[in-house]
Amino acid sequence: MKKLIYFLFAGLFLWGCEDFLDMDPLTDKTSANFPQTADDAEQMMAGIYTIMNNLQHQVDRSPFFIWEVASDDKLGGGGMNDIQAQSYETFQFSDNEMLLHSWSVLYQGVHRANFAIENMPLLGDEVVSPAKKAQFTGEAMFLRAWYYYQLHTVFNEVPLKITTENENLPAASADEIYGQIASDLKNAIEMLPNVPYNQTQQGRITKWAAQALMARVFLFYTGFYNKSEIALPEGGSVSKQNVISWLEDCYANSGHYLVDDFHELWPYTNSLTIDDYEYIQDYMAETGKSLTFASDFGARNPESVFVLQFSNFANWDIRRGYSNTYQLFYALRGLQNLEHTYPFAGGWGQGNSIPESLVEQWMEDEPNDVRLWASVMDIEKEVIPLGYQRGQWDFVLESNYWGKKYNGVTARGADGRLRNDYGVIMHGTADNNQLSHTDDLVFIRFADVLLMLSELKEDATYMNEVRARADLPPVTYSLENIQKERRHELAFEGVRWNDMRRWGDSFTKAALESQVGVKVYNFGAEATHTALHPDGYSSRYDATKGFFPIPQSQIDLSEGLLEQNDGYSQSGLGLYRGWQN
Numbered sequence: 001m002k003k004l005i006y007f008l009f010a011g012l013f014l015w016g017c018e019d020f021l022d023m024d025p026l027t028d029k030t031s032a033n034f035p036q037t038a039d040d041a042e043q044m045m046a047g048i049y050t051i052m053n054n055l056q057h058q059v060d061r062s063p064f065f066i067w068e069v070a071s072d073d074k075l076g077g078g079g080m081n082d083i084q085a086q087s088y089e090t091f092q093f094s095d096n097e098m099l100l101h102s103w104s105v106l107y108q109g110v111h112r113a114n115f116a117i118e119n120m121p122l123l124g125d126e127v128v129s130p131a132k133k134a135q136f137t138g139e140a141m142f143l144r145a146w147y148y149y150q151l152h153t154v155f156n157e158v159p160l161k162i163t164t165e166n167e168n169l170p171a172a173s174a175d176e177i178y179g180q181i182a183s184d185l186k187n188a189i190e191m192l193p194n195v196p197y198n199q200t201q202q203g204r205i206t207k208w209a210a211q212a213l214m215a216r217v218f219l220f221y222t223g224f225y226n227k228s229e230i231a232l233p234e235g236g237s238v239s240k241q242n243v244i245s246w247l248e249d250c251y252a253n254s255g256h257y258l259v260d261d262f263h264e265l266w267p268y269t270n271s272l273t274i275d276d277y278e279y280i281q282d283y284m285a286e287t288g289k290s291l292t293f294a295s296d297f298g299a300r301n302p303e304s305v306f307v308l309q310f311s312n313f314a315n316w317d318i319r320r321g322y323s324n325t326y327q328l329f330y331a332l333r334g335l336q337n338l339e340h341t342y343p344f345a346g347g348w349g350q351g352n353s354i355p356e357s358l359v360e361q362w363m364e365d366e367p368n369d370v371r372l373w374a375s376v377m378d379i380e381k382e383v384i385p386l387g388y389q390r391g392q393w394d395f396v397l398e399s400n401y402w403g404k405k406y407n408g409v410t411a412r413g414a415d416g417r418l419r420n421d422y423g424v425i426m427h428g429t430a431d432n433n434q435l436s437h438t439d440d441l442v443f444i445r446f447a448d449v450l451l452m453l454s455e456l457k458e459d460a461t462y463m464n465e466v467r468a469r470a471d472l473p474p475v476t477y478s479l480e481n482i483q484k485e486r487r488h489e490l491a492f493e494g495v496r497w498n499d500m501r502r503w504g505d506s507f508t509k510a511a512l513e514s515q516v517g518v519k520v521y522n523f524g525a526e527a528t529h530t531a532l533h534p535d536g537y538s539s540r541y542d543a544t545k546g547f548f549p550i551p552q553s554q555i556d557l558s559e560g561l562l563e564q565n566d567g568y569s570q571s572g573l574g575l576y577r578g579w580q581n
Helices: 038-061 063-070 083-089 100-122 130-155 174-191 207-224 240-253 278-287 318-322 325-329 356-365 371-375 446-457 460-469 479-490 496-502 505-513 536-544 552-557
Strands: 304-308 376-378 401-403 441-445 519-522 525-528
Touching: 038 063, 038 083, 038 100, 038 130, 038 318, 038 325, 063 083, 063 130, 063 325, 063 496, 100 130, 100 552, 130 174, 130 207, 174 207, 207 240, 207 304, 207 441, 207 446, 207 496, 240 446, 304 446, 356 371, 356 401, 356 479, 371 376, 371 479, 441 446, 446 460, 446 479, 460 479, 479 496, 496 505, 505 536
Parallel strands: none
Antiparallel strands: 304 441, 376 401, 519 525
């Protein structure tokens, strides 16, 4: 019997355009009659992209959220009962099914990609042109690679399913998983259109994104597993020189470039907010610069290589993922009066507290780096004078520092009243603190391409381009310098955790231990932070290598083919037992 295949439409939204895809589920489409038309092919692709939005239905259980809190860039702050965020702090689990949502949704994405890869060649050339079929297949392969990269970096070795056949599979080795990821990305690079990014449809995967993701994957795999290349399942390998050549192509031919000023990457410089934001006004007065948000009124950010886009069609049904829910979770806790947090919105306040150890080290390493306060809010300087109150809603692990990059940003309407997000005015989003956030979630920026190219070539030229944008002097190449530069440029963008891990156990554990002893506020009262597991950061990292538990239901369904990751067990090893004040 043919299985019913469901496709949900989202993922490719363009502000002010009418060519966005329908959002109703295709509940009458089956593998027996789908796809048949060019529209079917578009809908099939949209179903694969939608998985990125569907992950947001449980933001605090998503890979991006985990990568942030597990690193030394963030504390697992939130409410006393926000045990998911707290459990990531020292590689624990709150219940046996804690990460079932991410596991299930990512495998849905893999299945949809497999379906598209298998069925695209069956469409006649008169229905979909060979060039378009190649593009769609390249996009599907990229997304399958992206979903497997997330599955592996969270869950370690997992089943490698590359067909739609219904079969029970054991976990594949890391070599097999990364071989398939690299093979998919190599195919995507070769199949996707060789045109500058601004000649492609906004929101779609490009050749340049495939080249950049290949570099990220290569650096993690070869660093974490101490390898020199990635062996491909079809034979041959991906070498460092291959990756360098692809990144050089991206650098020379993609059309991507760095925006003029680092602040212009972040929505607090939008034209409805910037005039009233004292920090930015002071910065512009000091430097003589005039700033424009790179995505103002839906403009295409030239630095965005691979992003998840959102829309103003979010609602409380399946469309919940069309709003950038990270901005809600990362917003200042307590839904306080917007006048007390301006220009930042209020929200759940989970996973966005920054340990003072990061700020102190940054100031020691690079005291004149404008990116520090462009990325970090000093609570005592910026919002406490406005009336912000610490300790709202049983807030624990609150620090004096807060991430700015993915916080919601407010704006004042013509009536003088602040709206929950500037998009309410600029894009016509719902005036609702949970649905109005629509800023891109950026997975790869062009600055990251430059830094990866410097690291792979051991050449400071590209790193110094990034530094020059921040008005910093050039430096010579060293691994230590590239490590610092990546942390400062890409802080709070979901990159740090896997960077730490690929640079070795000693680096990772030293970074994690730097959080011990930092000042925090629990329920508004000053306290000293210690690891949330009695064994401490280093011991838990040794036990788990930074991986998290496979949902027990999936182990049970595997009929003995899957085993739980090291450091976790049903007997309670690694179980987070809740906040202990």
